[in-house]
Amino acid sequence: MSINWYPGHMKKTKELIVANLKVVDVVVELLDARIPISSKNPQFDTLVSEKRRIVALNKYDLSDPVKTRKWVNYYAEQGIKAIPINSLSGQGIPELMAEVRLESVDVIEKMKRQGRMLRPIRLMIIGIPNVGKSSLINKLAGKNAAKAGNKPGVTRGKQWIRLNKEVELFDTPGILWPKIEEDITGIKLACSGAIKDEILNIEDIAFHLMKIIYKKYPDAIATRFGIDPSESDPVELMGLIGRRRGCLLKGNMIDYEKVARLVIDEFRKGMMGPISLEDPEDLLVGHENEQE
Ligand SMILES: Nc1nc2c(ncn2[C@@H]2O[C@H](COP(=O)(O)OP(=O)(O)O)[C@@H](O)[C@H]2O)c(=O)[nH]1
Numbered sequence: 001m002s003i004n005w006y007p008g009h010m011k012k013t014k015e016l017i018v019a020n021l022k023v024v025d026v027v028v029e030l031l032d033a034r035i036p037i038s039s040k041n042p043q044f045d046t047l048v049s050e051k052r053r054i055v056a057l058n059k060y061d062l063s064d065p066v067k068t069r070k071w072v073n074y075y076a077e078q079g080i081k082a083i084p085i086n087s088l089s090g091q092g093i094p095e096l097m098a099e100v101r102l103e104s105v106d107v108i109e110k111m112k113r114q115g116r117m118l119r120p121i122r123l124m125i126i127g128i129p130n131v132g133k134s135s136l137i138n139k140l141a142g143k144n145a146a147k148a149g150n151k152p153g154v155t156r157g158k159q160w161i162r163l164n165k166e167v168e169l170f171d172t173p174g175i176l177w178p179k180i181e182e183d184i185t186g187i188k189l190a191c192s193g194a195i196k197d198e199i200l201n202i203e204d205i206a207f208h209l210m211k212i213i214y215k216k217y218p219d220a221i222a223t224r225f226g227i228d229p230s231e232s233d234p235v236e237l238m239g240l241i242g243r244r245r246g247c248l249l250k251g252n253m254i255d256y257e258k259v260a261r262l263v264i265d266e267f268r269k270g271m272m273g274p275i276s277l278e279d280p281e282d283l284l285v286g287h288e289n290e291q292e
C-alpha cells in the first residue's frame with residue numbers, strides 16, 4: 001500500500017513541532033480510543049522524550065468502554081496517565097486538566113527554586129489528522145477560541161490561549177502522520193476517518209472492518225442488522241446486509257460498493273454500538289494476524 005503524505009510537508013510539520021516543543025511544558029498525545037495502536041505515531045515518544053506527557057483517548061463515546069479501560073491500564077503500567085475523553089461533549093476534560101496540573105507540579109517547583117517569576121504552564125496537543133485536535137482545542141478554549149481567529153491585526157496561528165490562571169494552550173496542534181507499514185493499519189485508519197476512503201478500496205476497507213467486528217463483536221452484527229453472524233462468514237455477511245438494506249443493482253444483484261459505504265458509515269457514526277478495533281492484547285500477537 002502506498003499513501004502519499006507529501007514527505008516535504010511532513011518534514012516541515014515535524015520541524016515545526018520540534019521548534020514549538022522548546023517552550024512547551026506538557027504535551028497531550030491525542031489518540032483515537034478505537035484504534036490506539038494505529039493512531040499512534042511511533043516517532044512521538046522520541047520527539048517528546050524530554051517533556052511531561054499525557055495520553056488522551058479521544059472519541060471515547062464511540063469506543064468500547066471495557067477496551068478503553070484496558071488501554072488506560074496498559075498505559076498506567078508504563079507510568080503514563082491515559083484519560084478517555086470526548087472532545088465534542090467535554091466528557092473527561094476536567095480529568096485531563098487535573099492531570100495537566102499534576103504533571104506541572106515539578107515544573108512550577110523548578111521555576112520557584114530558580115527564583116524565576118512564575119509563568120503559566122504551556123500545553124500542546126499532538127496527534128494524527130482527524131483524531132480530534134481542533135475539537136479538543138475548541139472545547140478547552142471555550143469562548144476564548146474566537147481570539148485565535150482571523151481578526152485583523154491578530155497573527156494567525158502560533159498563539160497562546162489562556163485556559164485559566166495556571167495554564168496556556170498552544171492554539172496550533174502538532175500534526176504527526178500515522179505510520180502505515182501494514183495494510184491493516186491503513187484499513188483501520190480509514191475506518192476511523194483518519195485517511196481518505198479514496199486512497200484505499202472501499203470494499204476492501206468494509207470487508208476487513210466486518211471481519212474485525214465479526215470476530216470481536218458478533219452481537220453488534222445481530223443487533224444492528226438482524227443477521228445471526230454464526231450462520232455466515234464475513235463475505236456472506238456483506239451480501240446479507242446488502243439484501244436487508246436494499247443495496248441492490250439491476251436484476252437484484254448486490255451492490256457491494258453501496259453495502260461497503262453503508263457499513264463504514266454506520267461504524268463511523270457509532271450506529272453499531274460502541275466498538276474498538278484494537279485492544280492491548282493485539283500488541284502481543286501483532287496486528288498482522290488479523291489479516292488472515
Ligand atoms: N464522536 C466523536 N467525534 C469526534 C470527537 N472528537 C472529534 N470528533 C470528530 O472527528 C472529526 C475530526 O475532528 P477534528 O477536530 O477536525 O480533528 P483534527 O484533524 O485532529 O483537528 C470531526 O468530524 C469531529 O467532529 C469525539 O470525541 N467524539
Ligand SMILES: [Mg+2]
Pocket residue numbers: 133134135
Ligand atoms: Mg484540525
